[in-house]
Amino acid sequence: MTLKNDRFLRALSREPVDVTPVWMMRQAGRYLPEYRATRKQAGDFLALCKTPELACEVTLQPLRRYSFDAAILFSDILTIPDALGQGLYFSEGEGPKFRKIIKTTTDVEHLPEINIASELAYVTDAVSLIRKELNGKVPLIGFSGSPWTLATYMIEGGSSKDFRMVKQFMYDNPEAMHLLLSKLADAVTDYLNAQIRAGAQVVQIFDTWGGVLSASCYASFSLQYMQNIVAKLIKENEGQRVPVILFTKNGGLWLESIADSCCQAIGLDWTINIGEARRRVGDRVALQGNMDPSVLYASPSVIRAEVGNIIHNYGEGSGHVFNLGHGISPGVSPENVKIFVDTVHELSAQYHT
Ligand code: CP3
Numbered sequence: 001m002t003l004k005n006d007r008f009l010r011a012l013s014r015e016p017v018d019v020t021p022v023w024m025m026r027q028a029g030r031y032l033p034e035y036r037a038t039r040k041q042a043g044d045f046l047a048l049c050k051t052p053e054l055a056c057e058v059t060l061q062p063l064r065r066y067s068f069d070a071a072i073l074f075s076d077i078l079t080i081p082d083a084l085g086q087g088l089y090f091s092e093g094e095g096p097k098f099r100k101i102i103k104t105t106t107d108v109e110h111l112p113e114i115n116i117a118s119e120l121a122y123v124t125d126a127v128s129l130i131r132k133e134l135n136g137k138v139p140l141i142g143f144s145g146s147p148w149t150l151a152t153y154m155i156e157g158g159s160s161k162d163f164r165m166v167k168q169f170m171y172d173n174p175e176a177m178h179l180l181l182s183k184l185a186d187a188v189t190d191y192l193n194a195q196i197r198a199g200a201q202v203v204q205i206f207d208t209w210g211g212v213l214s215a216s217c218y219a220s221f222s223l224q225y226m227q228n229i230v231a232k233l234i235k236e237n238e239g240q241r242v243p244v245i246l247f248t249k250n251g252g253l254w255l256e257s258i259a260d261s262c263c264q265a266i267g268l269d270w271t272i273n274i275g276e277a278r279r280r281v282g283d284r285v286a287l288q289g290n291m292d293p294s295v296l297y298a299s300p301s302v303i304r305a306e307v308g309n310i311i312h313n314y315g316e317g318s319g320h321v322f323n324l325g326h327g328i329s330p331g332v333s334p335e336n337v338k339i340f341v342d343t344v345h346e347l348s349a350q351y352h353t
Contacts, residue, residue: 005138008070012202012243012265012286014319020311020348021069022341023141025247026327027062028074032334034061045090049075052126059130063138065334066341069321070138070202073130073195075123077145077206080187081154083119084111094158101157102169105176108183116187117194124198131199142200144192146207146248147184147229148222151177163212170221177221185225189232196234196242204245204267205229208326211250211269218254227261245288249326252277259284270325275313287314288321291340296324296332300339307343316351 003009007021029035038058042048049055059074078096082088087099102108117124131140145153153159155166170177192203210222230244246258247267258266259281268277268289277287295306307322314320322344328337 003136003139005069008139008321009201009240009243011318011321012245013241014283014286014317017318017352018349019345019352020314020320020322022322022344023068023070023072024062024324024328024337024340025072027066027068027072028058029328030330031328031332031337032061032065034058045076046088049079050122052122052129055122055126056129056133059126060133062337063134066338067345068138068341070141071130071134072141072204073123073127073143073200075126075143077143077150077208078153079120079123080116080144080184080191081150083114083116084154084187086154096153097158098154102151102154102180105173105179108176108180111180111183116190120191120194123191124194127195127198127200139201140199141202141204141245142192142195142198143204143206144188144195146205146210146222147181147188147225148213149207149209150184150188151180152209154180163209170217181221181225185228189229192229193232193234196237200242201237201240202243202245203233204247207246207248207251210248215254218248218251219257222248223254223257223261226263230262243286247288255280265321267323268325273313274310274320275315278314278319283319286319286321288323290323290325293324293326293329293332296328296336296340300336303336303339304343304347307340308347311344311348311351314351316353318352322348 007017010017011021035058038054039048042054055074059071078088089097091097152166155169205226207222210218226246243264245265245267246263249269252272255277265286265288270290270292274290291310
């Protein structure tokens, strides 16, 4: 099927575009009243993820309001630990929690051997349905958490401020940690390949917590596993390249080594100047990002100015996918998102000839 809007894929391949493409991490979510209504209809967040028709509906909601150049599958990175029997639940106001927590080497050894693709059929069913409903409007992004980021939740039992337990586990039992990460890397590979087969046209790996590691631990406990995954992903589907975006939050110090992983694009948080990032990676990869999500709380004139700065800092030519430096925050006004998206298209035109 030919895409009506292929700007996002073109920018990821650093091919010419008319304007800079834009999408937003967590573009379907609590800031939208229609999302809150569909979540209520589902009962709760996990039920929403596990019902393909409703996951499809909330994936499409932001595309009805805004001119985003990509859709992202509505799901969560914690579906893999859930499928591995950790018992995921969300308690109101506290974020994700697990009934079972990895505490010992034996817990890692006893993780079940399961067929991830079939355990997570609700996700691939959602992918196929979304592709059908999109009908070529924009490309669809599939995603997964990185092995390290998934391991932090499995060992901490939920979100963490200091990562005390996962780091203690890593430093005290590096072999068990590597065993856990390699099991997760196998699961992530199978999961992303299943999403690609079901119709995901781009995949993004969210390494939300890679940036809490030291430089050497990042290389061996996070980046190495993402690199192994990238090497085993399906390279081409439906006659099109399937680009991979690696997003390590707080990974600005390690851009050169991330670019060496053979990914097609690097997701940037807002702590780095995108122009400097571009000079460092050269034309090896495309860049995605990187506006501070909190800018969307500010007034329209501030949003426009900040979008303009980032476009200016990136400079002329293709290879930039505009995004926030992390997911959109819950209390942002839907009107500000419209200003953000339209401004990216409006102000970037002059940088593309
Ligand atoms: O980008 C998208 O629109 C796709 C959907 C998506 C969600 N989670 C939906 C979601 C994606 C890509 C994710 C990824 C995810 N999930 C990450 C990596 C990216 C990141 O933001 O760092 C992480 C760490 C998770 C784990 C997770 N899921 C947490 C920590 C939480 C709680 C967050 C909170 O603010 O309460 C979730 C829940 C979650 N995942 C929500 C959404 C829309 C909110 C649930 C709700 O409706 O109340």
